[in-house]
Amino acid sequence: MKDRSEILGGLITGAYLAGVATLVFWKRTTIPELELNEIGDFLAGVFGPVAFLWLVLGYLQQGRELKLSSEALQLQAQELKNSVEQQKELVDITRLQVESEMNRLRSIQERREKDIMPELFARVDGTVRIGQQCFLELYIGNDGATIFKVSIDFGGDLSYLNIVIPEWPKGKFQQFAIKFDLDDPAVEETVTIAYKDADHNTKVAYFDIRRVDIPGESDLPQFEAQSRVK
Known part of the structure; x- marks a missing residue:
C-alpha cells in the first residue's frame, strides 16, 4: 500500500x-x-x-x-x-x-563411606610382670564393616608380631602379648594398620601404646592404647 x-x-x-x-x-x-x-x-x-x-x-x-x-x-x-x-x-x-x-x-x-567404614579399636587388657620384664595383653578388634588385606605392623623391635589378615569381619579381634623391660620408663610404640575397604580404597589407622604409670596405685606398670591420626 x-x-x-x-x-x-x-x-x-x-x-x-x-x-x-x-x-x-x-x-x-x-x-x-x-x-x-x-x-x-x-x-x-x-x-x-x-x-x-x-x-x-x-x-x-x-x-x-x-x-x-x-x-x-x-x-x-x-x-x-x-x-x-x-x-x-x-x-x-x-x-x-x-x-x-x-x-x-x-x-x-x-x-x-559410613556403611563400609570399620571401627577399629585397641585396648590393653592387663599386665603381667616376670622378673624385670612385663607382658601386656593388647587386643585389636573391629566393630564396623568388614575390611580386607589387613596388615598390622608394630615396627621396630616388635616386628615379630606383625601379621597379615586376608579378611577381617565385624566382631573379630586379634590378641598380642607385648614384652617390655620394667626399667624402661618411657615405653611408646605405634601400631600401624593398613587395609582395604569394600570399595578397594586403601586406608591406614594408627594406635599409640605408651606407659602411663600412676604412682601409688599399682606395682605393675600401666599402659594405654590410643587411636591417632598421622
Whole structure:
C-alpha cells in the first residue's frame, strides 16, 4: 500500500502537470518562437517545483523509514534483552539442578563411606610382670564393616608380631602379648594398620601404646592404647 505522501505527491504532481499542459495548450502558438535557452528556462521553471516537491516528500519518507528502522532495532534489542534474561534464568535453574545433584551424590557417597567404614579399636587388657620384664595383653578388634588385606605392623623391635589378615569381619579381634623391660620408663610404640575397604580404597589407622604409670596405685606398670591420626 502506498504511503499517503506518495498519493498526495502524485495528485499534486498530476494537477500541476495538467495545469502546465493547459498553459502550454493556450500558449501553443508562441512556443515555437522561443529560443533554445528560453525553452530550457521554461522547462526548468516547469519541472523545478515538481522536483522540489518530490525532494521534500523523499526526505519525509526517509525520515519515516528511519523512524521505523529505529523502532525495529529497539524491538530487536528488547527481544535480545528478554532472551538474555531467559537464558540467565535457564542457567540459574541448571546450576541449582547441578548443585542438587552434587549434594545428592555427595550424600550417597557419605552414606556409602559410613556403611563400609570399620571401627577399629585397641585396648590393653592387663599386665603381667616376670622378673624385670612385663607382658601386656593388647587386643585389636573391629566393630564396623568388614575390611580386607589387613596388615598390622608394630615396627621396630616388635616386628615379630606383625601379621597379615586376608579378611577381617565385624566382631573379630586379634590378641598380642607385648614384652617390655620394667626399667624402661618411657615405653611408646605405634601400631600401624593398613587395609582395604569394600570399595578397594586403601586406608591406614594408627594406635599409640605408651606407659602411663600412676604412682601409688599399682606395682605393675600401666599402659594405654590410643587411636591417632598421622
